[in-house]
Amino acid sequence: MTALLGIPLGPKGSGRDRYARAMALFVEGRLSSAQLEAYRVAAAHDRLPPDPFLTDRNLPLPDHDGDRP
DSSP, X not given: OOSSTTXXXXXXXXXXXXXXXHHHHHHTXXXXXXXXXXXXXXXXXXXXXXXXXXXXXXXXXXXXXXXXX
16 A cells, blocks of 8 residues: 555656645545645655655555545
8 A cells, every 4th residue: 555646656746646636535534634734745756655754744544545435
């Protein structure tokens, strides 16, 4: 399981795309505000996964990979 939310690493703007997806999950109640903040910080890094930003804050990875039920 990764915290990529279905968005691959590397392409320009992919960090912001993951943050946008995280915002949508937050609105749906599927992500905590602390997890959303970790995605906000990670958004500046297109090539780095958000996992370390979450684990550094002792936050769980999302229990899904961004797929809608």
